[in-house]
Amino acid sequence: MLAYFHSWEYEKTPKRKGGRVYIEVRASGEVAFHEGYLSRKEAQALAKRGEDSSDTKPQRPELTSTLQTYVDLHRHAALRAALCSAPGVAFRLMIAHAVCGSSLWRVEPEPQASRNEAVSASIAASLGEAAFDARRRAALDLLGMDEERGNVVRRFGDQDSLPAIFLRLTLLPDALKSLERREIQTVAQALARDLGKPFRDAVAGDVVEGRLVRQVDLNSGRFALVENAREFALVPWRDVLARRVGQQVPGIVRGDGVNWRFGRGRSGPEIG
Incomplete structure (x- = not known):
């Protein structure tokens, strides 16, 4: 495996004459395969041994420079x-x-x-x-x-x-979840003082219901501030909530998100 594959350091060589497959792992994480090559030094040694490499034709790149940039x-x-x-x-x-x-x-x-x-x-x-x-x-x-x-x-x-x-x-x-939870707890403490209500740390299976106050932007992501008469909660934000600010929004916490149920009754649309 190589960090960089410089084509000028290798010569195209068919498999029957010892050509290898080089695997290039680039800094971006992209993996590229270069099939049928020998290092220039190995290719020169092969030529000295009298091997005929005249049937090897240079190949054009699969993509033009413009298309590669695209x-x-x-x-x-x-x-x-x-x-x-x-x-x-x-x-x-x-x-x-x-x-x-x-x-x-x-x-x-x-x-x-x-x-x-x-x-x-x-x-x-x-x-x-x-x-x-x-x-x-x-x-x-x-x-x-x-x-x-x-x-x-x-x-x-x-x-x-x-x-x-x-x-x-x-x-x-x-480790990262711990940092995210710590940030949420810190913000929740400040909100509890401003709202005069306790923070409820909603977990999977909990019902979240109340007035959608606003969106709260944290380093760990965007959250919805949902408040009722007794408490408030911070749950993951969804873009669909932007039209519901100031309204009652019932939902159930599922994993890392909330299944929201909008409408006048329980038969309203469910958005996960």
């Missing part, structure tokens, strides 16, 4: 739109880029350094530095990295590791 830009636009609806995935991707580096932006670790040796020694021996070092080692272990790596982030980039780091982050839903 495909890339449309794919990028579709992915960007999808990430807007999946803030958890977008957050993981951002963290992966912060760890591995990016050609578009860079995260640099704070050196915690001083020209004065006594100050540097004091900082290195401090409780704060020891606590941070323990967290750093825990983060490295969580990401499957060597503790001797030093800093979690790379100043000059480590794009080859991006797909692997992003994959490990996607397999850590509990």
Whole structure:
């Protein structure tokens, strides 16, 4: 497997003459297969042995440069739109880029350094530095990295590791869910003071019913503020609710969303 496949470093070679399949894993996570190639050095050695490679014809690329640009830009636009609806995935991707580096932006670790040796020694021996070092080692272990790596982030980039780091982050839903729940609880406490009512943390199977007050935008996503005479709840927002602000909205919590039932009776339309 290769991080980059540079066509000028290889020569097209048929399978019967030893041509191989090279698998390229790009920094974007895209996987490409290059079939029927030998490195230039191997191809030259093959030619010296008297092998006839005259039947190998150069192949035109499947896509023209204009068409390739068309495909890339449309794919990028579709992915960007999808990430807007999946803030958890977008957050993981951002963290992966912060760890591995990016050609578009860079995260640099704070050196915690001083020209004065006594100050540097004091900082290195401090409780704060020891606590941070323990967290750093825990983060490295969580990401499957060597503790001797030093800093979690790379100043000059480590794009080859991006797909692997992003994959490990996607397999850590509990940690991100904990951050999301903490944010919701913090906002709910502030709303409880403003509304003078307790917050109800609705879970799967609970009935949510009351007046739809407004949309609440958080880092972890958009939520609907539903209030009744006794309490209020924050539940995942749906675009269909925009027309229902100020109205009574009954629904049942299902997994990560709510099945809303609109209409004058129980026979009204159900929107999950």
